[in-house]
Amino acid sequence: MDFRFxxxxxxDEGTAPxxxxxxxxxxxxxxxxxxxxxAKEHYIPADVNRVLENKVLETVxxxxxxxxxxxxxxxxxxxxxxDIVSKSVSSHSDLIPGVxxxxxxxxxxxxxxxxxxxxxxxxxxxxxxxxxxxxxxxxGIVALRGNAERVHFQDYNSTVIEExxxxxxxxxxxxxxxxxDSEDDRKNTTPPSKRHKKSECLPDKLSxxxxxxxxxxxxxxxxxxxxxxxxxxxxxxxSETIYNPDYYGALHDTLAQLLDKNGRVxxxxxxxxxxxxxxxxxxxxxxxxxxxxxxxxxxxxxxxLKRFVLEIAFKDSVYN
Ligand SMILES: C[S@@+](CC[C@H](N)C(=O)[O-])C[C@H]1O[C@@H](n2cnc3c(N)ncnc32)[C@H](O)[C@@H]1O
Numbered sequence: 428m429d430f431r432f433x434x435x436x437x438x439d440e441g442t443a444p445x446x447x448x449x450x451x452x453x454x455x456x457x458x459x460x461x462x463x464x465x466a467k468e469h470y471i472p473a474d475v476n477r478v479l480e481n482k483v484l485e486t487v488x489x490x491x492x493x494x495x496x497x498x499x500x501x502x503x504x505x506x507x508x509x510d511i512v513s514k515s516v517s518s519h520s521d522l523i524p525g526v527x528x529x530x531x532x533x534x535x536x537x538x539x540x541x542x543x544x545x546x547x548x549x550x551x552x553x554x555x556x557x558x559x560x561x562x563x564x565x566x567g568i569v570a571l572r573g574n575a576e577r578v579h580f581q582d583y584n585s586t587v588i589e590e591x592x593x594x595x596x597x598x599x600x601x602x603x604x605x606x607x608d609s610e611d612d613r614k615n616t617t618p619p620s621k622r623h624k625k626s627e628c629l630p631d632k633l634s635x636x637x638x639x640x641x642x643x644x645x646x647x648x649x650x651x652x653x654x655x656x657x658x659x660x661x662x663x664x665x666s667e668t669i670y671n672p673d674y675y676g677a678l679h680d681t682l683a684q685l686l687d688k689n690g691r692v693x694x695x696x697x698x699x700x701x702x703x704x705x706x707x708x709x710x711x712x713x714x715x716x717x718x719x720x721x722x723x724x725x726x727x728x729x730x731x732l733k734r735f736v737l738e739i740a741f742k743d744s745v746y747n
Pocket of ligand 1: 528529530531532533534535536537559560561562563581582583584641642643644665666667668674677
């Protein structure tokens with residue numbers, strides 16, 4: 428899938444690496460707060476079938492997900508306050524900082540992280556898991572299938588949570604959804620399955636899930652500041668969330684606030700995001716400077732633009 432970053436439209440769209448035109452190009456890593464968006468919890472409606480109304484389901488890597496082109500079409504009816512589909516179309520960009528952060532697409536590092544979780548046989552049973560910057564939410568759904576005790580999903584955009592994440596979670600929790608038979612069929616081009624038919628939901632699975640939209644700082648405040656603060660997460664899964672160095676402070680602090688003292692973050696990223704400026708090494712450097720976490724590369728993918736999965740843990744956490 429092609430992704431469009433149109434931060435610097437005056438630049439050549441060629442394949443040569445584009446220098447990140449960043450305000451902070453000295454050695455100090457930038458810390459600019461550009462993303463402030465109120466946090467909100469989204470609840471699954473009592474009639475769960477409503478979540479899948481007008482959705483077309485497809486499968487990838489053995490999981491159901493909603494066809495995003497159909498969602499994009501239905502979201503242009505002006506009923507969504509954020510109006511991110513029209514804004515993304517008119518700006519020719521899959522990222523509009525502080526407005527739309529890319530969650531309507533499934534980004535390729537999601538698959539790297541899914542592969543890693545399976546290869547490394549990461550155990551989810553009885554764990555509290557956060558899919559941070561979830562978009563389609565496939566990572567959280569994998570955790571849910573692995574019998575996680577609870578799985579929380581966060582995306583910047585409420586439209587993404589309501590139109591993509593929640594429908595995907597519901598689609599994978601309905602009776603019979605464990606029978607998706609196209610395991611490992613990532614390039615599944617079979618026609619989308621028919622429109623969703625009414626089905627029985629597995630309430631135990633869905634009751635383990637909560638959904639949040641908003642900026643990272645705001646969501647962590649909501650999670651920790653309420654009258655019944657959430658306990659910390661054993662695992663935080665996050666893919667393609669370090670493209671913009673301006674968000675590193677908020678992301679780092681959110682991880683520090685929400686991760687259990689012996690928990691692990693698995694973060695998948697491209698080595699560099701041309702035109703935006705972030706990437707694996709820059710984030711590792713940021714982490715090192717903050718002296719809170721240690722990080723190590725646990726998976727490298729060489730094909731195309733180099734990609735990595737990082738494992739991040741508190742410096743004083745117990746080694747596995
Ligand atoms: C490029 S998308 C990746 C989506 C998904 N993880 C994937 O791999 O397909 C980046 C995600 O990070 C989240 N995000 C980015 N910056 C954010 C911020 N400052 N606050 C909250 N969420 C943010 C958005 O929710 C967005 O969906």
